[in-house]
Amino acid sequence: MSNTVSARLYLIIGAWLAGLMLLSVVLTERHVAGKVIVQIVVGLSTIKAFLVARYYMHLKSDQRILLVIAVVPFILIALAFGVVASSFFIRL
């Protein structure tokens, strides 16, 4: 990938990040989405984080071991949440 293309891609990703952030603000300020607003805003934030990690942190093109390192904390977090959530069902 040439550097010119890279710079253009970085600017496009930056515009998407800003656009998605402004969409979150508009949706919450105008109460457009009602009760599902939390899921929508957190979902938009997750998309933004994915874009940053994939394109700006180069997880798309770097060695797979780095992707594994990036994903492992989220697996551990999911396990921790699983344990916490299970306490709702296993009350002795």
Added chain:
Amino acid sequence: MSSLAAPAGVLTTSSGVPNGKLGMWLFLASEVMFFTALISVYVILRMGHPAWPGPEGHLNVVMGTINTIVLIGSSVTIVLALAASEQGRLSSARGWLLLTALLGAVFLAIKAFEYHAKLTHHILPSTNVFWSSYYTLTGFHALHVIGGIGFNLYVASRMQVRVWELFKQRLELAGLYWHFVDIVWIFLFPLLYLL
């Protein structure tokens, strides 16, 4: 853009990943755990308090939005610094990196203005659980921004043609750290300001 091969003069691990880069990713993984713990506590507290954030009112969404745009802009500038460095345009890379540090300083200045506004209204960490969470989350994030600015300025100070070959991987490391700080704010902003 980022090649799989390590630059000349950079020591690599058996996986082929440069030592510094592997170390930075492991550090960032630990940072993910740290901030997730803080954010999880915030979410649990939030779910347990129907009247949120309380009678002191909400945060200024306009200020938060401007700050978010500033931080997103700084993520763009630091990745443009990396692109310029890989193209051998060192002065351009230095300019983008210094702009990144400046945007980080603007972010902190706006945050300091917000803190000042709250503190002059006697809204303290001890006011209630929301403000305690707010100061904790944004305070730790601000500390990371300060660290990132320092890292960026250190790398910028080493941007000289005769030694850059030895230091240029540190620009990528500074970028990784800065993007992580950006990702943390991407989640903090909606949680604290919007929801």
